[in-house]
Structures are given as structure tokens and as C-alpha cells.
Amino acid sequence: MGTRITIHSIRIKNFRSIKNEYLEAKDMNIFVGLNDAGKSNVLKALNLFFCGETDYKTPFDFQRDFTYLYRPESHRPKEIAIEIKFEIPDSYKNAGLYTWRKIWKANGYKTDVVLDADGKRPTERSRIQVALQRVRYQYVPAVKSREYYKALLADVYMTASAVLDSPLEQSMKEFSAVLRDYTDQIHQEVARRIGIDSRLSIPQNMSEMFKTLVFETAGTSEDITIPLEMRGDGIQARHIPIILKYIADQAQKTRNRGASKATTIWGFEEPENGVELSRAFEMAEDFLEYSMDIQMFVTTHSPAFYNKKSDDRTRIFYTSRKEKGEGTKLSTAFNNAYLSATMGLMPLVAPYIEEKERELERTKQILNQNLLCDIPTIFVEGKTDKQYLELAIKHYSQDLYEKIKRGQLRIFTEEGKGGCSRLINWACAWIYSGYTSKAVVLFDKDEAGRKAHEELCGHEIYRGKRSTAEIQVKYLEPSDEILELYRKQLDLPYEIEHLLSVTCWGKLKEMNYVQPKENEELFVLLKRFLDRKRTIDNLIDDFVENVDVRDTIVTMSPIDKKKEQIACWVAQSSEEEQKEYLKGLERTIRKLEEVFR
Structure with missing residues (x-):
């Protein structure tokens, strides 16, 4: 049952647009x-x-708040009834479900009763009613006025006064003494002319002073601060749940020893007001985290909140008024498609926005893990790509080799986490970071590399990159053998291993590090040339005159599990052998020299 008092269900009758509605609650309850x-x-x-109020700082008025859906011919009494069923946790002696019912009548009469699961009132010795009376409901209106912020600051003091009063009291006495000395002339003049002992003093009710406090926020320079009330609505709105959470936490810390645990519940209208959509997603995550300690009832128009439908601790209520006589209806029996049809454009784009938010979060995580730094960088798909490229640079570019040795250039991949999708994430993180150093994202030109290359070049973050973001997306350049095939219109997909020399491939075949390509791969490669007269083998013979090339890079592929062994074997070869094996990478090295010169 948990460790805090929570609302299990609510029944509302004859209140404004609500005629008779029942809902079962969870930790986070969102009304859309x-x-x-x-x-x-x-x-x-x-x-x-x-709280005995309806709107913010607005007292209850039966004539105004009684439902307008009441039919004059009805013989039922005019009354507003709200019934809340609470779950009392096992930390209480009499745990279980308790119903607290309040009824307001037109003549001012009010019923207020608590009943247990058997319909009986708790005994006088029971702590249940005291615990329920300590439930603190924080209502946040849709319009967060300056007066609301002032009251919130006063609430900070009222909640933490038990802790604050002692240290503040001494400070205020000292300040009062200085103030009296400074204004003694006023005191003497008033005494002489009016005959009254009048002195300036600090108000006893410190909550009034707290209302005058302001949050100072950092400006663009270290020595500049900006009052929160002069910031935009969005920044102010982000402060509210943080302040309310502090108040809830302080209510727990300052309760008397042995007293019932303080319970806080939020009623928060449209938290996303004034907040950019991307920040609204962050705010929704904050609310979900806070709901582990504070039960929440939230109204919203934002997909950042109502897309939490899949979370087990969240319940979404679709709120509607289908016909004039029915009033407000609450439903949980709907799906995202239904919301899309009724809520307009935002739900239609919500899944897209949410995916973009996840992409942005991935880039932030990359930056937070300090994987990137603002120095010239070559991004490659994996560990073996990095090994081959470093060896080829050593043999074919003294300039790039010296840059790597001096830390002015690096070849980057993440141990055990390579692949095309990671390259896309790294590129987006690089752009998002605002780095100005040059970067190259280097893809193999196999099927996966081509798909990722196209995806990154069409990505919104890449297309909208700043002019200062010098990042380029490239393929590994083809070797002489593959270029010859291109001239014959044979578009051979290749990985970095296919750029190793034919001599190297011959030795890899002998060591069983490579295997024949699947017939499907060869069919895709040659399908536009196939006819009834020529087989795949016939076509390969026609296109590839060099038998060694045909029997290696055209018809063979490296075995995935052997790729690291192949790279290690090349690295352990002699200097002369390495240079011969890696000559297919020379054209790529020349292109990189042009970028990083």
C-alpha cells in the first residue's frame, strides 16, 4: 500500500460543470x-x-458554484457533494480505505464525515482523522500572477518557520538595533511633537517580508543578476514545481516528533503555460519524478504530459462535454488515435516531437559523458576502422600522423559501441555542442553505411547546423580495384576490409578469415544486368577480368567474428607489408588531408 496517504478515488456531484463523475486515481493524474x-x-x-476555496484565493459561493445543470423540476435537494476515498498506509495502526465525505447545502449547512470500509466512524483514539486533516492540497492556477508568486514565497516561510525563526530572530534583533540607531532622529522628533514613543521595527509576521523577496537569476555576465519576475513566463513557470517540492519536503522535516506524516497533493493547472515545447517534455519528466512523493492532479493541453499514458503510475482522463445537458465527462477508455482526432494538430505531431526529444537527450548524454571534445575529429564506425585508419595515416600522411601525435587530431570511436547509428548520434551531439573544430563522419559504403549517410545528411540537426559547425559526412574512398568496377557500372558495396589489397585478401582466404558472399548480395549487385542467357557467374566473369579481384573483394566478405583478428594480423605485419595491404585507403587519406590541412 506504500508509505504515504494517497487518494484512491473521487466522486464529485453538482459542482459547476460536473453533474456526477467518479474517477480512480494514480500517482500522476492528467486531465486533457x-x-x-x-x-x-x-x-x-x-x-x-x-481549502474551502474554489478558484485561487476565491471563497466558496454556493450560488455561483452549484451546478447550472440542475433541473428546477427535480425534487432532489440542492447540494454539492464531494467524496474522497483515501488509502491509509500500513505505517498506521488502522490502515486501509477510508471515505471522507463533505456536503454543502444552499442554506449554508455542511456535512463533514470520515468513515472506514465498514461505514463506521473511526474511534476518538484513532489517528486517521488527524492524519487526513494534515493533508495539504496545493492548488496552482492556470494564470500564475505576481500575487501568486508572492504568496508562494510567504508559503515557503510558513512551512519552514520552525527552522527559520531561531536563526532569523537573532539576526533581526541585530538589524532592528542598527535601524533604531539610524532613525533615532525620527523617534525623538515624534516623541517631542506628538508625545508618543514610536520606533521603526521589523514586522513580527515574517511571511509579509518573505513576500517582498525576489529570486535572483544569473545573467550573461558573472556580475549581473536578473530578478526572476523580469524573466520570461517559461523560466518563472519552471521555478514553481521546484518551490512547491521544497515546501512539501520542509513540511516533512519540520513536523513534530511522533506527529503524523505530512501528506502533500498538487492540483496544478496547465504547467506548460509559457514553456517552450522542448522544455515542457523536461517538465513532464520532473513531474513524473516528483509524483513518487507527491500525488498530482494536472490539467494540460500539451502532448509532453498526456503522452505519459503508457507509464504505470500515470492515469490520463479525457475530459469532454458532448451535450449541453450532460456536463463534464471523464473517460480513460481512449487511445492516441482518438486524442489525435479530437485535440487538433499537437497530438498528431506529438510522437514525432517525442522522438526528437529522445534524440536530443541522447546527444546530451554523449556530451555529459565527456566523450567529445572540441578538437579536430574523425568519427569512424568501430574499433577496427580506427586501427586501419591510424595505420594508413602512419604510412601515407606524415602531416596527419604528426597532428595525431600532438593531440591536434583524433580518430574517435567508442569501445564496444560503434555502428552507424552511433555515428549519427555523435554527429548530432557535435553540432548541438556548438564546437567549431573540423570534424569528418566517415561511413563504410555498404548497405548500412549508405542508409546511415543518407539519414544523417537529411537529419534536421545536420541540415540546420550553424555556419560555424565545420562537420562533413563522407564515405571511405574506393580503391583502384573498386573504381575500375564503377567504370563498368558495377556499384559494389564495400566495408573498410574491402579496401585491403588483393594480396592481403589472398592470405585472408588461406587463413579462413573471409567467406563467400550470399547469392542474394550478388543478385542485388547484378540484377539489372541479368537475363535468361547469362548467370551470375557469367556476369561476374564478364565484368571482372582480374581473377584475383573477382575471387576476393567482389565475391567474398570478412567474417564478422574475425574482423578484430584481421585488423590485429595486419597491424602485426611488417612495415612494407602494411603499406602494401593498406594502399586501398590512400585515396581516403588524401581526402582527409584536404579537410584537416
Whole structure:
């Protein structure tokens, strides 16, 4: 059952647009729907139940808040009823489900009763009613005015006053003494002319002083600060849940020893107001994290919040008013397609936006892990690509070799985490970081490399990169043998191993490090040339006159599990052998020299 008191279910009758609605709650309860559907009335009903108010700082008024859906011919009494069923955790002696019912009548009469699962009132010695009375409901209106922020700061003081009063008291006495000395002339003049002992003093109610406090936020320079109220609405809105969470935490710390655990519940209207969509996703994650300690009831129009439907601790309520006489209806029986049809454009683009947010988060993680740094970089698919490239640079480019030795250039891959998709993530992280050093993203020209190359070049982050982001996307250049095949219109896909020399491939065959390509690969390569008269073997013979080339790089592939062994074998060869084996990479090295010269 957990360790905190939570709302299990709510029944609301005859409150504003709500005629009679029941809902079962979870940790995070999100109400989504069109404007004027009645979403906020659920939160306002809770505000009436716990705080005696409806709208923010607005007292309850039966004539205004009683439902307009009441039919005059009805013989039922005019009353607003709110019934909340609470789950009391096992840390209490009498754990279980308890119903707290409040009824407001037109004549001002009010019923307020707590009942256990058997319909009986708890005994006088039971701590249940005291615990329920300590439930603190924080209602946050859709419009966060300056007055709301002031009241929030006063609430900070009221919550933490038990801790603050002692250290503040001494400081205030000292400040008062200085103040009195400084204004003694006023005191003497008032005494002489009016005959009253009048002195300036610090107010006893410190909450009033807290209302005048301001959050100072850092500006563009270290010596500049900007008051929060002068910041944009979005930054102010991001502060609210953080302040409320602090208040909830302080309520726990400052309770008397042996007292019931303080329970905080939020009723938060449209938290995304004024917040950019990308930040709204971050805010939704914050709310989900906070809901582990604080039960929440949230209204929203943002997919950042209502796309949390798949989370086990979250319940989404679609709020609607289908017909005039029915009032507000709450439903959990819907899917994303239904929301898309009813909520307009945002739900249609929400899955796309959410995926882009995940991409952005991946780039942030790469930066946070310090995998990248602002020096010229060559990104490669994997460990063996890096080994071959370093060896080829050593033999074919003294300039690049010296740059690598001096730390002015690096070839980057992540141990055990290579592959084309990682290259895309690294490139996006590089652009996102704002680095200005040159970078090259180097793909093999096999099927996976071509697909990734196309995806990255068409990616929004790459296409929208800053003019200062000198990052290029390239393929490994073909060897002389592969260029010859291109001239014959044979578009051979290749990995970095296919750029090793024919002599090297002959030895790899002898060591069983390579294997014949699947017939499907060869068919794709030659299908536009096939006819009834010529087989795949006939075509290969026609296109590839060099038998050694035909029997190696055209019809063979490296065995995946042997790639590291192949790279190690090449690295352990003599200097002369290495230079001969790696000559197919020389054209790639020349291109890299042009970039990093």
C-alpha cells in the first residue's frame, strides 16, 4: 500500500460543470481535453474540499458554484457533494480505505464525515482523522500572477518557520538595533511633537517580508543578476514545481516528533503555460519524478504530459462535454488515435516531437559523458576502422600522423559501441555542442553505411547546423580495384576490409578469415544486368577480368567474428607489408588531408 496517504478515488456531484463523475486515481493524474470541457473543475473541487476555496484565493459561493445543470423540476435537494476515498498506509495502526465525505447545502449547512470500509466512524483514539486533516492540497492556477508568486514565497516561510525563526530572530534583533540607531532622529522628533514613543521595527509576521523577496537569476555576465519576475513566463513557470517540492519536503522535516506524516497533493493547472515545447517534455519528466512523493492532479493541453499514458503510475482522463445537458465527462477508455482526432494538430505531431526529444537527450548524454571534445575529429564506425585508419595515416600522411601525435587530431570511436547509428548520434551531439573544430563522419559504403549517410545528411540537426559547425559526412574512398568496377557500372558495396589489397585478401582466404558472399548480395549487385542467357557467374566473369579481384573483394566478405583478428594480423605485419595491404585507403587519406590541412 506504500508509505504515504494517497487518494484512491473521487466522486464529485453538482459542482459547476460536473453533474456526477467518479474517477480512480494514480500517482500522476492528467486531465486533457478541449477548452471549456471542465478539466479545471476537478482541481477546483479538490480545492473546495481541502481549502474551502474554489478558484485561487476565491471563497466558496454556493450560488455561483452549484451546478447550472440542475433541473428546477427535480425534487432532489440542492447540494454539492464531494467524496474522497483515501488509502491509509500500513505505517498506521488502522490502515486501509477510508471515505471522507463533505456536503454543502444552499442554506449554508455542511456535512463533514470520515468513515472506514465498514461505514463506521473511526474511534476518538484513532489517528486517521488527524492524519487526513494534515493533508495539504496545493492548488496552482492556470494564470500564475505576481500575487501568486508572492504568496508562494510567504508559503515557503510558513512551512519552514520552525527552522527559520531561531536563526532569523537573532539576526533581526541585530538589524532592528542598527535601524533604531539610524532613525533615532525620527523617534525623538515624534516623541517631542506628538508625545508618543514610536520606533521603526521589523514586522513580527515574517511571511509579509518573505513576500517582498525576489529570486535572483544569473545573467550573461558573472556580475549581473536578473530578478526572476523580469524573466520570461517559461523560466518563472519552471521555478514553481521546484518551490512547491521544497515546501512539501520542509513540511516533512519540520513536523513534530511522533506527529503524523505530512501528506502533500498538487492540483496544478496547465504547467506548460509559457514553456517552450522542448522544455515542457523536461517538465513532464520532473513531474513524473516528483509524483513518487507527491500525488498530482494536472490539467494540460500539451502532448509532453498526456503522452505519459503508457507509464504505470500515470492515469490520463479525457475530459469532454458532448451535450449541453450532460456536463463534464471523464473517460480513460481512449487511445492516441482518438486524442489525435479530437485535440487538433499537437497530438498528431506529438510522437514525432517525442522522438526528437529522445534524440536530443541522447546527444546530451554523449556530451555529459565527456566523450567529445572540441578538437579536430574523425568519427569512424568501430574499433577496427580506427586501427586501419591510424595505420594508413602512419604510412601515407606524415602531416596527419604528426597532428595525431600532438593531440591536434583524433580518430574517435567508442569501445564496444560503434555502428552507424552511433555515428549519427555523435554527429548530432557535435553540432548541438556548438564546437567549431573540423570534424569528418566517415561511413563504410555498404548497405548500412549508405542508409546511415543518407539519414544523417537529411537529419534536421545536420541540415540546420550553424555556419560555424565545420562537420562533413563522407564515405571511405574506393580503391583502384573498386573504381575500375564503377567504370563498368558495377556499384559494389564495400566495408573498410574491402579496401585491403588483393594480396592481403589472398592470405585472408588461406587463413579462413573471409567467406563467400550470399547469392542474394550478388543478385542485388547484378540484377539489372541479368537475363535468361547469362548467370551470375557469367556476369561476374564478364565484368571482372582480374581473377584475383573477382575471387576476393567482389565475391567474398570478412567474417564478422574475425574482423578484430584481421585488423590485429595486419597491424602485426611488417612495415612494407602494411603499406602494401593498406594502399586501398590512400585515396581516403588524401581526402582527409584536404579537410584537416
